[in-house]
Amino acid sequence: xxxxxxxxxxxxxxxxxxxxxxxxxxxxxxxxxxxxxxxxxxxxxxxxxxxxxxxxxxxxxxxxxxxxxxxxxxxxxxxxxxxxxxxxxxxxxxxxxxxxxxxxxxxxxxxxxxxxxxxxxxxxxxxxxxxxxxxxxxxxxxxxxxxxxxxxxxxxxxxxxxxxxxxxxxxxxxxxxxxxxxxxxxxxxxxxxxxxxxxxxx
Numbered sequence: 001x002x003x004x005x006x007x008x009x010x011x012x013x014x015x016x017x018x019x020x021x022x023x024x025x026x027x028x029x030x031x032x033x034x035x036x037x038x039x040x041x042x043x044x045x046x047x048x049x050x051x052x053x054x055x056x057x058x059x060x061x062x063x064x065x066x067x068x069x070x071x072x073x074x075x076x077x078x079x080x081x082x083x084x085x086x087x088x089x090x091x092x093x094x095x096x097x098x099x100x101x102x103x104x105x106x107x108x109x110x111x112x113x114x115x116x117x118x119x120x121x122x123x124x125x126x127x128x129x130x131x132x133x134x135x136x137x138x139x140x141x142x143x144x145x146x147x148x149x150x151x152x153x154x155x156x157x158x159x160x161x162x163x164x165x166x167x168x169x170x171x172x173x174x175x176x177x178x179x180x181x182x183x184x185x186x187x188x189x190x191x192x193x194x195x196x197x198x199x200x201x202x
Contacts, residue, residue, distance in 0.1 A: 042082045046071040096122040129185045138187035149199045
């Protein structure tokens with residue numbers, strides 16, 4: 001199971017953060033990372049923490065349901081205490097949990113609450129630009145790619161009579177090739193990827 005969410009700075013005794021750091025500043029992300037750098041130590045015993053900017057994912061694994069429940073409760077307790085101690089809050093509107101399943105495996109119906117609020121269950125989650133489904137199928141991600149690539153193909157077809165070949169190649173690499181290459185090591189072997197490569201040929 002993975003829990004993903006956004007961590008937002010609410011208040012801090014640090015003078016810079018207390019009075020606010022301008023959004024988009026170079027200093028803001030550095031201060032934020034310094035501020036939360038001890039969070040992985042809090043969850044190290046029961047879960048693996050994946051941090052990227054303000055996106056935080058907790059990955060909890062176990063062979064038995066009982067052990068999994070114990071780990072989950074311990075992690076949620078520790079995280080809640082860490083948030084309280086550091087004067088932070090979790091944006092629950094952007095927080096979901098995803099239970100990874102294999103085929104023909106029944107989903108565990110479990111309600112997860114944090115800070116007296118229920119965390120929404122999801123069948124897929126967007127992580128660093130990749131749409132990950134609970135069954136680890138890449139169909140949802142590929143469907144989104146097809147929409148983006150179809151729009152790019154249409155745009156290229158419209159401007160083709162007006163542009164030189166070199167310019168069209170630049171546009172292709174910017175709007176098509178970049179989408180194709182991102183995460184291809186994950187979704188490229190999926191049976192649904194044939195639709196993507198058909199669009200590429202167009």
